[in-house]
Amino acid sequence: MRRQTRERGLCELYQQDPEGADELIFGRKAHADRRGFLRGAGLAAMGAVVGASIPFHRNMPAGLIPAALAEDTAGFTIAGKDGLRVLNDRPLNAETPAYLLDDDITPTARHFVRNNGIAPTKIDADGWTLKIDGLVNQPMELSIADLRERFEVVRYALQLECGGNGRAAFNPPASGNQWTVGAIANSEWTGVRLRDVLNAAGVRPEVIYTAHYGADQHLSGDPAKDAVSRGMPMWKAMDPHTLIAFEQNGQPIHRMNGAPLRIVAPGWPGSTSQKWLTRIQLRDVVHDGQKMGPTSYRTPRYPVAPGEKVPHEAMQIIESMPVKSLITYPRSGHTLPVDHRSLEVRGHAWAGDEHVTEMHVTTDFGATWQKAELESPPNRYSWQRWRAHLRFPAKGYYEIWARATDNKGRMQPFTVAWNPKGYLNNAMHRIAVRVKV
Structure with missing residues (x-):
């Protein structure tokens, strides 16, 4: 009898066994320090999938789906709404x-x-x-x-x-x-x-x-x-x-x-x-x-x-929502033109009943952080504009992560604690960027 198989998507693979998915897809095994160094064929495989070499690959956490692959762009628009993705119709x-x-x-x-x-x-x-x-x-x-x-x-x-x-x-x-x-x-x-x-x-x-x-x-x-x-x-x-x-x-x-x-x-x-x-x-x-x-x-x-x-x-x-931020420019998957190594990145930050006091971004998977410019809101409870000017040291695949901190010193985490209904996820937003040369 022929054995039946079922296809699984990338997100499902990583949800069930992130480190196993790393090994299966990219040949990458996690180390005890969770840094998950990429080597040889695994590094080449991931670079091929994201479309560029990865200068800061040594900082990538094990079991991390590259942002270039994590976006779900499926969906369709509804009347009177510009580009929204419908999740449910009833x-x-x-x-x-x-x-x-x-x-x-x-x-x-x-x-x-x-x-x-x-x-x-x-x-x-x-x-x-x-x-x-x-x-x-x-x-x-x-x-x-x-x-x-x-x-x-x-x-x-x-x-x-x-x-x-x-x-x-x-x-x-x-x-x-x-x-x-x-x-x-x-x-x-x-x-x-x-x-x-x-x-x-x-x-x-x-x-x-x-x-x-x-x-x-x-x-x-x-x-x-x-x-x-x-x-x-x-x-x-x-x-x-x-x-x-x-x-x-x-x-x-x-x-x-x-x-x-x-x-x-x-x-x-x-x-x-x-x-x-x-x-x-x-x-x-x-x-x-x-x-x-x-x-x-x-x-x-x-x-x-x-x-x-x-x-x-x-x-x-749930009462006040947690501190959070969003990268709104560029769109994830952006490729810099040839001979360009710099980029302005921008977005918004907010913090429920509080306000945001600092914004930071990273391009090396969190090894170092750069402070972003943060504007004051026009009134309380409005989100706040932030922007940063980034330079990239070499060609390749990068991820930009954004992290907001509120007036009580609480900052966005990389991941959040699980809860039964999936509320209050204020994990850092991240996007993919490629530098050609």
Whole structure:
């Protein structure tokens, strides 16, 4: 009987046995110090695959998939979005390739899409109302016109990131949409401060948490079920940058980004920022709505081994997102023209409720680091532009890694601790560059 075989992709091979994949593909065996020196045929094989010699091959960690091979460029675009890769169609989710996120303000057409249910099909901004109830002195029902007329209208550049951004890199794989690095955006949002609206309703002393509700439909079609209903502690709701927004980049919000009304709670998982907003309830307990359960948007309170089962009582709700950065120029796989050995690299950095104080880049797999220029943000909770001018000592294959450090001294790691749902991956972003001569 003929033995059946199954083909495995490069990422699957490395997920199952990274050092074995090294040996199988490149003839490279890992050493005890994990440096994984390439020699002879193995070095030649890897150089042939990436399309150039590798000047700093001695610094490459064992089991590292070259960035030139790690990008997944498969996918297709959706209407009204420029170049996004669709990860799922029920619910619809799509991310933006890093090189399309180079703008300081993310264009609406390049803002990622994250849905938990089915987006509403009937959207009437003129007839839309928002209910404020629960533990308030004066329940209210407000139109968008009411919000504009009764409260100060503000406009901020605010970063929103999906809590599962980076999930595709976890090993063993975590369930959920396999985001790479593109579930992040920094658009300008116009609206009113959530705290102003809540204060107008009169917040009772016993209130500790908000509860949010939207017009999207549960995937089951059951009208009694919410697609997602999350909330936040009152201190975050009262932050002056937490908005009830009705414009995105000076225009009505894109339908897939929550038109006509949404919450923007910057620096926290995007699921906190309810889309298609219809109701805000104030509660004296932590909200227990859909996607607030023991595994949704929660991580272990302590480090766990990859694949380990974590009891529900050991999981905690994600609040501020970790420090992170992205290389937006050049696009990974860039080749310098002949007789060029220098390159400007740039991108953005952000840090949840904090801010970024330093950026560093490396071209020799982390053996040495160069400090990058870092700009101040236009307002709190906006990402920050960074750039660096790099020189390459010889022709060949290089990887550029980027590392941000926040105001509390926390910096991006090369890899992050595993967690069951693949949240909060803030590992350093890396791209491939080739130098011809």
